[in-house]
Amino acid sequence: MGCIDLLCRAIALGTLAAGVGAVHSVVGRDAPIRVTRGTPPVVPVNPPQAVDPAAGTPETPAGASTAPPAAVDPLDRAGKPGSLTLREAHALWEQGAAFLDARRQDEFDAGHIAGALWMPAARVPTTDGLADLQFLDPGATVIIYCDGGDCDASENTAIRLEGLPTPFTDVRIMGMGYSDWVAAGLPTQKPDETGSPAEAAP
Amino acid sequence: VSTATVRHASAPESVVLLVLRVVLGSLFIAAAVLKLWWGDGDPPQAFAEAIKAYKVIPTETGEPLIALLAYAIPWAELLAGVLLVVGLWARPAAMLLVLQLLAFTGAIGWVILKGFDVKCSCFGNLDWPCPGTIGTCHLIRNGTLLAVALLLAWRGSGRFALWPDRRPARQPMD
Numbered sequence: 001m002g003c004i005d006l007l008c009r010a011i012a013l014g015t016l017a018a019g020v021g022a023v024h025s026v027v028g029r030d031a032p033i034r035v036t037r038g039t040p041p042v043v044p045v046n047p048p049q050a051v052d053p054a055a056g057t058p059e060t061p062a063g064a065s066t067a068p069p070a071a072v073d074p075l076d077r078a079g080k081p082g083s084l085t086l087r088e089a090h091a092l093w094e095q096g097a098a099f100l101d102a103r104r105q106d107e108f109d110a111g112h113i114a115g116a117l118w119m120p121a122a123r124v125p126t127t128d129g130l131a132d133l134q135f136l137d138p139g140a141t142v143i144i145y146c147d148g149g150d151c152d153a154s155e156n157t158a159i160r161l162e163g164l165p166t167p168f169t170d171v172r173i174m175g176m177g178y179s180d181w182v183a184a185g186l187p188t189q190k191p192d193e194t195g196s197p198a199e200a201a202p
Numbered sequence: 203v204s205t206a207t208v209r210h211a212s213a214p215e216s217v218v219l220l221v222l223r224v225v226l227g228s229l230f231i232a233a234a235v236l237k238l239w240w241g242d243g244d245p246p247q248a249f250a251e252a253i254k255a256y257k258v259i260p261t262e263t264g265e266p267l268i269a270l271l272a273y274a275i276p277w278a279e280l281l282a283g284v285l286l287v288v289g290l291w292a293r294p295a296a297m298l299l300v301l302q303l304l305a306f307t308g309a310i311g312w313v314i315l316k317g318f319d320v321k322c323s324c325f326g327n328l329d330w331p332c333p334g335t336i337g338t339c340h341l342i343r344n345g346t347l348l349a350v351a352l353l354l355a356w357r358g359s360g361r362f363a364l365w366p367d368r369r370p371a372r373q374p375m376d
Contacts, residue, residue, distance in 0.1 A: 013285075122251075
């Protein structure tokens, strides 16, 4: 068996496996594999304000753009397009919205947003995950966070929540991460501490 | 040692090849089963999320490809692993693992180069043998596996196989 022959046979085996995999992906699942959210991101209730009304910029000259990105309050940065800013997320937190932490367990255990449930994507369909989610109304506002930047964990959890038999209908992502929440001095807790607004919510 | 047209590997070499085949094949069977069926969190979906996290394939346009690969990659591992263990078409099976390992190692190198904080997900939820996020340990592990796969692709199944491959007498290898 020459080298080219060997390579051809290996590729033939790989093609066969890909074919079996393709069939399996069709017959093996009720719902297709998803890695992007089918629905566009929910528009925030409180649209981000370009200018802080308290600051007021009456002397802005016409035609001059005086809003460099650096001037934006960290609380008003979304982190990702279509995601909640820290200010919006905190407003919803004060209203008792449920927060889900999509990070690793060790990160969650080291501290998380007060009242948040630990819910990385892989935990959603497990017995434990479903038991935790039972406390939440599928129509309620659910906010997912991880640690900002290019972390996809929030989105992965959102995809799973929207794909449940009784899907959650108001899932939002806080684009800024947990570390930004901490830096802004917003409320956090450790797992053994009590006082969870998520569990107090209906 | 040699017959007129074909010959088999020697018995000692065949034992070594058998052990390597069983070890490497079993590893990949385990990797495939953990990706497709075992483990928490709806395994093929979890593996698709892992492929996405590597950011080798653009998520927005590549969703169908990622969904296919979430099944095709473990099936290729399973097929190659089973063929290696039983000793049927062992050299092409080992060659398929070489190709896969080259691709996996490339993806791991990409993640290290980009500094992404990604878990390997090579064995589903199992962190074995390299704990934590992707790093040098994964490169060393893959390099070792690649060396074994290359050896098997070169030397073949040995004589202790369901279908021992034969070597042309005009290419003595011992």
